[in-house]
Amino acid sequence: MLMSMTGFARDSFTLPDGTQCVWELRSVNGRGLDVRLRLPAGLDGLENAIREAAGKRLKRGNIQAGLQLKQEQRPALALDQAMLDRMVALALEVARQIPGAAPPRAEALLSLPGVIRAEIAEPDEAALAARQAAVLAGFQRGLEGLVAARAEEGARLHAILTTLLDEIAALCGQAQREAADQPAAQRNRLMENLALLLDGDTRARIPEERLAQEVAMLAQRSDVREELDRLGAHLGAARALLATGDGAGRKLDFLTQEFAREANTLCSKSASVALTSTGLALKAAIERLKEQAANVE
Secondary structure: OOOEOOEEEEEEEEOOOOOEEEEEEEEEOOOOEEEEEEOOOOOHHHHHHHHHHHHHHOOOEEEEEEEEEEOOOOOEEEEOHHHHHHHHHHHHHHHHHOOOOOOOOHHHHHOOOOOEEEEOOOOOHHHHHHHHHHHHHHHHHHHHHHHHHHHHHHHHHHHHHHHHHHHHHHHHHHHHHHHHOHHHHHHHHHHHHHHHHOOOOHHHHOOHHHHHHHHHHHHHHOOOHHHHHHHHHHHHHHHHHHHHOOOOHHHHHHHHHHHHHHHHHHHHHOOOHHHHHHHHHHHHHHHHHHHHHOOEO
């Protein structure tokens, strides 16, 4: 199965303490596998396990994975008596220094920083282990969803790439037919140019053997059979990669470069407007193939 490098997945679950959690995983193109995590405080210890799990299921792509927590249970509030005593003493001292000042009010004192604090009970080892196991299981489900999304996108890519390969094959066949007429066209063009230079009397002035040599040299310099043969071989290799699917991205990247190299050479050797036009269309199709192949894992 051909896999894409783009996809999205989401998994919602509840921790044993009632905390609502959501994993969101996004994937885009990348040369290698790059996993970027956003984990809440206290769950940093899961980073290695998460990266290892991602490495087993994915080969390439830039992965962004974030965990969101929604704490339903509010932390208990506790009074810091020592802090309150200090604040009361300071407030009374300030009030004595200001004639007619009212004594400090309780609600004002309680609103001061540090007087009231939130008490969060530290989970024991068993509770922490259960919490981490639930988070890791949620990531595994999200990861499987991401793999499924990438596979679905890969199926669409397979159809697009197959269509582009068929277009390139058709253009190669057209180029082969147009290239077959190049030697005759070059000979006629050579004779016409010589006739203009020699006032129309070419055979009287230039030996037939010399003309044949010049035509042969022109035909050799414009021979594109080797480029077309290589393009045919690249087409076969690309179709084989699509059939294999797994890990085809890097090889397709290399093949598209080879496609482009042969198409450029074909255009440079072209001696006719028709073949040049076909070569340009071939280059455009190869560029589209390269853009789509960049999405393959």
